[in-house]
Amino acid sequence: MSLAAIVFGLLALVIWLGLIFGRGYFWLASVADPVPEPEAWPRVTALVPARDEAAVVGEAIRSLLAQDYPGQFLLVLIDDHSSDGTADVARHAAAEAGGVGRLQIIDAPPPPYGWTGKLWAWNQGGGRSRRFRASTVHRRRYFASPEQSARIGGAAPI
Secondary structure (H helix, E strand, O other), X not given: OOHHHHHHHHHHHHHHHHHHHHOOOHHHOOOOOOOOOOOOOOOEEEEEEEOOOHHHXXXXXXXXXXXXXXXXXXXXXXXXXXXXXXXXXXXXXXXXXXXXXXXXXXXXXXXXXXXXXXXXHHHHHHOOOOOOOOOOOOOOOOOOOHHHHHHHOOEEEO
16 A cells, blocks of 8 residues: 555545534534524515516516515516516416515616616616615526525515
């Protein structure tokens, strides 16, 4: 057996011993530590920039409005010049979910030179929130819960 093999073997052993004994049984840790309930839940605004998303926006709106969040929750759909009735589908979905008062729809103005559609839509919707920090979730993926959004500062573009 060569000296290099012994050195690498001892190095691997030291690393594993450090992980086992120095990290406090890291493999048994829970996925997320429990978060204490705040005295007052922050306002959360979910931003949904959408262009020609009529086929999927209803599901997204119903899912977001079904969130069980104890604080104020507002849903802002920024319609980025849709031609398929995206805003109407969103209104209908909000009515079905009983959340018409929590849905606000903004018609995004045309983006200035140098801006792209989704970024411009986020910029238009971000002004509806007191603080704006982005956490992005795109189509067909899991939506950020309002609790997760509250932890990052109040707004979650979806």
